Amino acid sequence: MAKKRTLITGGAGFLGSHLCDRFIKEGHHVIAMDNLITGDLRNIEHLFKHPDFEFYHHDVSKFVHVPGELDYILHFASPASPIDYLKIPIQTLKVGSLGTHNLLGLARAKKARLIIASTSEVYGDPTVHPQPEEYYGNVNTVGPRGVYDEAKRFQEAMTMAYHTYHGLETRIVRIFNTYGPRMRLNDGRVLPAFIGQALRGEDLTIFGDGSQTRSFCYVDDLVEGIYRLLMSDYAQPVNIGNPDEITIKDFAEEIVKLTGTKQKIVYHPLPKDDPKQRQPNITKAKELLKWTPKVSRAEGLKITYDYFKSLPQEVLFQRDHKDFEGYKK
Numbered sequence: 639m640a641k642k643r644t645l646i647t648g649g650a651g652f653l654g655s656h657l658c659d660r661f662i663k664e665g666h667h668v669i670a671m672d673n674l675i676t677g678d679l680r681n682i683e684h685l686f687k688h689p690d691f692e693f694y695h696h697d698v699s700k701f702v703h704v705p706g707e708l709d710y711i712l713h714f715a716s717p718a719s720p721i722d723y724l725k726i727p728i729q730t731l732k733v734g735s736l737g738t739h740n741l742l743g744l745a746r747a748k749k750a751r752l753i754i755a756s757t758s759e760v761y762g763d764p765t766v767h768p769q770p771e772e773y774y775g776n777v778n779t780v781g782p783r784g785v786y787d788e789a790k791r792f793q794e795a796m797t798m799a800y801h802t803y804h805g806l807e808t809r810i811v812r813i814f815n816t817y818g819p820r821m822r823l824n825d826g827r828v829l830p831a832f833i834g835q836a837l838r839g840e841d842l843t844i845f846g847d848g849s850q851t852r853s854f855c856y857v858d859d860l861v862e863g864i865y866r867l868l869m870s871d872y873a874q875p876v877n878i879g880n881p882d883e884i885t886i887k888d889f890a891e892e893i894v895k896l897t898g899t900k901q902k903i904v905y906h907p908l909p910k911d912d913p914k915q916r917q918p919n920i921t922k923a924k925e926l927l928k929w930t931p932k933v934s935r936a937e938g939l940k941i942t943y944d945y946f947k948s949l950p951q952e953v954l955f956q957r958d959h960k961d962f963e964g965y966k967k
């Protein structure tokens with residue numbers, strides 16, 4: 639049987655790079671594409687020597703050309719942290735909308751199956767808890783998260799339209815908070831923020847009173863769920879995440895224990911539209927994909943902490959988007 643050829647957009651990012659590893663391991667020829675605004679070549683440099691790995695430096699918001707056949711497309715290109723949306727809102731909107739349109743067109747031309755990375759952010763600040771796929775969400779279209787949330791909601795709508803109108807094979811994964819090695823240390827998300835602060839000897843910054851909740855999934859579990867969904871025949875959205883919910887205050891205390899930091903926990907104002915609670919209902923994934931998360935937070939955090947500890951000092955102190963003015967397109 640011919641080798642499967644798989645395009646992974648956002649391939650140099652946190653999730654994208656883990657997906658590249660997984661599809662290489664499954665014996666696919668993998669083409670990673672990334673414009674490197676939030677991705678990092680260090681995440682995939684170990685793959686460059688592999689004969690079945692290629693990298694294209696390209697922005698998928700512009701026309702996407704890939705020579706040869708494609709069997710699968712995984713659209714994982716997007717800024718994915720609230721600080722990124724504030725800093726690069728237009729690119730966030732473009733990659734979810736124009737980028738998705740380009741990849742849907744590519745999937746049609748190549749007769750490939752496409753999976754898009756959607757998000758728990760489509761539920762906004764949810765009034766239903768835990769969140770099942772049937773919940774329509776509570777999103778502020780013009781708030782700071784609107785650029786991400788609405789791009790992802792549009793992405794789902796457009797993907798479903800290509801599925802129903804063109805008969806394209808599509809999959810939609812709604813990803814809840816995920817963590818693990820290769821997260822960007824300074825992207826502002828809570829886990830790298832807390833661990834980075836502990837490693838630099840800074841105080842840990844809780845936004846609000848820390849009573850808001852999140853449910854954190856270890857990256858290997860997420861990748862397994864995505865793989866199973868892609869290989870299934872189910873075109874409706876599926877939540878993938880770990881339902882083990884925790885308040886941000888308790889999470890900060892876990893990080894204090896894990897890192898042994900002597901720094902204080904300090905409180906900052908809660909950002910606008912910060913969801914008060916979030917937990918995936920994963921009944922669908924369990925039933926359809928026979929999938930459940932396997933890695934506990936204690937195990938996953940240990941691996942992630944070891945990764946962050948191993949990073950060079952200059953990465954630890956690097957500030958992202960230094961030249962962010964240049965991104966204003």
Ligand code: UDP
Binds near residue numbers: 827831846912
């Ligand atoms: N948060 C925090 N301190 C930080 C960064 C984030 O308390 O230094 C909070 C943030 O307000 C949110 C939660 O942690 O309630 C998760 O934030 P993150 O940016 O990781 O992702 P979100 O789930 O909000 O998209």
